[in-house]
Amino acid sequence: MQFFQDSFFSAFLLIRSLDPDLLNVVAVSLKVSTLSTLIASLMGIPLGFTISTTDFRGKRAVITFLNTLLALPTVVIGLFVYMFISRRGMLGELGLLYTQEAIVIGQVILIVPIVTTFTISAIHRLDRRYRQTAKTLGADRIQVALVLLREARFGIMSAVVASFGRVISEIGISMMLGGNAKGFTRTMTTAMALEYDRGEFVLAVALGLILMSISLFVNVMLNTIQGRAIS
C-alpha cells in the first residue's frame, strides 16, 4: 500500500513540475492522435455518407466487412503496415518506419472503419423525411447531403470523439511502427510500457493519470454530444 501511495504522490509531483520528458511524450501522443483522427475523419465521414446514401450491389457485404474491421487488433495492423514500410517492403524507400508518420498511417487504418461505420449508422438513423423535405424545397444533391450531415452531426461527432479515444490509448501500432524513440515517437502508452519494463513506476503512473484524464475528458465530451443528440 505504501508503494502504491508513494508512486501516486511522486507521479503528482512530476505532473506538477511539468517535467519536460513527460510533456514531450504527451505532446507526441496528442499530435499523432489528433492528426490520425483528422485524416480518418476526412476519409471516413464522406465514405460512410456515400455508403449509407447510395444503393449498390454488395452494400451489405461492405458494411459487414467494415464491422469486421472494427475488431482488428492493433498488432495485426502494425504487422501489415510494417511489411509495407520496412526496408524490404513496397514503400521501404520512403523511410517511414519508426517515424510519427508511420504511427499516423497505422492509426488511420485502425479508426477509418470506426468513423465510417458510426457515420453510416448516424445517417441511417435519420428520418427519411429530412431528405424528402430538402429535395422538395429545391435542394440539389450536395445541398441535400449537407442537410443530412447537419442533422446527423451529433452522431458523426461521436464517431470522431470515439476514434480519438481509440487511438490515444492504443499501443500496438505505436510500438511496432513508431519504435518508441525518445523525443520522436515515444507516446504515452509506449512510454508507460517501457517504464514498466524498467521497473520505474513514477513516470508510468503519471502518464497513466494523464491518459485517464484525457479518456475522461473524451467520454464527458461524448456523453455531452450524445445528450444533445437525444434532447
Added chain:
Amino acid sequence: MLYEIRGLKKIYNGRTVLDLPELSFEKGKIYGLLGPNGSGKTTLLSILGFLNTPSAGDLFYNGRRVSFTEKFLLPFRKEVVVVDQHPILFSTTVYKNVEFGLKVRQVPKSRRPGIIEASLERVGMRDFMHARGGELSGGENQRVAIARALACSPTVMLFDEPTASVDVNHQIVIEEIIRNLHSLEGISILLSTHNLSQAAKLVHERIYLFEGRASAFTHENIYHGPLVNQGGRRYCLVQEKYPFPVNRVEDGPVKISIDPASIEIRKVENAAGKSEEWLHGRINQLTLERDRVRILVDVGVPLNIILDAEAYAAMNLSIGESVRIRCPEKAVAVI
C-alpha cells in the same frame, strides 16, 4: 394542362400500388385526392412532386414530358413543393427553416428577411420565428411547413393529408390557409384526404382512388362481412348484425361500399314499409357541405348519408334524433 398522366404505374415488391391509365389536372384549381388508406394517394402525390419515380408510364408537367433523372427534376422541384402529412422541421429555428428554400434558390440575403416574415405572417406563425422546430405542436409544425413551402414561391403545392394530425382548431386554420393560397397567391393545389367533409368544403375537383386506381365511385361507407340469405334475398352481414342488401350470388366474405347519396333516411314516425328493411339509428353529426348536408348516423356502425340542402330543410333533422335508414340494393356496391 398542369399535369397529364398516361399509363402511370408504381410497383413495390411486385405489388402494383398505383395504376392510372389516364388522368389530368388543370392549372389554378384545388384538387382533392380521396380514398381510403393504402389507395395510392401519397404515392401519387410523391410522383407529382417529383420525389418518386414511376415504374412505368409517362407524366407530363406543363406539357413537358418528365424524365425522372435528378438533373431534369431539379428545376421542376423549384416550382412544385410537397407538404408532408407529418412534416419534419430541420433542427434549427423556424426562421432558418423558412430560409432554407431561399438559400437553395440563391435569393440575396437582403431580400430574405422580408420574404420569411411575410410567409410566416401568412400562416400566423410570425411570433414563433425564433422558436426551434422541436418546441412546436403538430399544428404549428404543419403551419411552419406551409410557410417554408410558401417562401419558395411555388406554382403548385401538394398537401398530403394536411389536417390528419392536427386538432380541430388548427384544422380550421389550415383549411383557411390553403383556401387563401389558392385565391390570393393563385397557387394550384392538390391535396390528399380521406376526410370527405373537408374535401367538400375545400376542393373544386375530386379524384377518387381505390387500390391504386382512379374510381368513378366515391367508396364511402366501406364495410366487410359474409354474404347471407334472408327472405330470399342476399345480404352482406356487417359485424354479424347489420344486413345490407347486395346483388351477388357467390358465397364468401365481401367488402361493400354504400353510396351515401342513395341511402334513404326517415324520422322514426315516417318510416313506412317492412320494418326489417329499416335500420334504427341516431344522428351523431351534421355537416354543411356547400349545397348539401352530410349526416353521420350511428346504426351500430357509422353511416354517412348525404341529403341536398332542400331535402334536409324539409325533414328538419337534428343531432341526437332517432331515425330509420334504408339502403336500397342499388346503393350497395361490392368492391
